[in-house]
Amino acid sequence: MKGCDCCGEPAIARVREPNRHFCATHFTGFFEDRVGRTIRDDNMIKPGDRIALALSGGKDSRALILVLSHLLPVWENVHLVAITIDEGIEGYRDETVRAARELTAILGIEHHTVSFEDLFGNNLDTLLVGREREACTVCGIIRKKALTVAAEQYSATKIATGHNLDDEAQSVLMNTLRGDLPRFVRDAAQENPYFIPRIKPLSLTPEKEIAIYLMVNNAWNVLPECPYTRFALRAEVRGMLTKLEYRYPGTMLHLIETKKKIGRYCAGAQVSEPIRRCRECGDPCSADLCQVCQLRHSLGR
């Protein structure tokens, strides 16, 4: 049996980079310290912030709300409000929405649910008939809009999402494969008069460690995976990256560091179209029509 590097108690987890073993207590401490450091290093949270936390009910957002609720006393006058976007995905979303509701009730955190049906008149399953391969793209565009609408409604100064290290590394690789430089260097956390800044406190936290954190803190639920996942390029990139990460520990972190370096080199350069207003709905965007209006047209709505 392996012992915890901090106290010698039986270890429940091994962190690979750097190689360390932790018991449940010290793993929780290590996990929360790293999230706190990520927040501090990137100035993610300021006193007085009202943070709209995107709470899907899945493991990443559950871990995010748990760790932020533990770290909250450190920041002066910071308020959390959890927002769950219900896309209406059959056999998937109901369970996760329920999980989100239960967790916020236990933590005593304000919680609101916003549905695709309420905002756009249809759920995702209906919108995607015959377009399953575009599921993640369509869902991503509408969820982003739904989250923005809800965050504005509840007066948020920041939007926090549960994107983890694996997600971020996958995005770097996907944007490289697509040749999408603007998206590659985009930093949604930057203050911007058009958008509520988005912060990702778990962006340096591996996905596996998030699951361990939930398990040792009795917050693990076996929830279904989104049924549209298999259609996405991301699924293939995920498999490639986990293979590389296993053989070459630190690969994902290096990808994130590379993105940050390239972002610094591109600072001040015009790598994307300047922000303007959508000619139909008035939302800020980098084209004549915003992505939501473009999608509406392509769906014939």
Next chain:
Amino acid sequence: MNIILPDNSGRTVDPAPRTIEQVLMELGINPIEVIVSVNGKLVPEDVIVSGNDEIRIVRVAHGG
């Protein structure tokens, strides 16, 4: 050794002592993608298992 796979199906493997990591690789499972418990307790993947150990493998589901 008895293994409970992520889909809850069971398998029996050679009881010779080796690390969980080695068992996972034999099953074609990437240790980065799963969490493992042995006899009901969460353990790191460099722990040695053998004999009548019961190993449960849980896949870290994506999306969240």
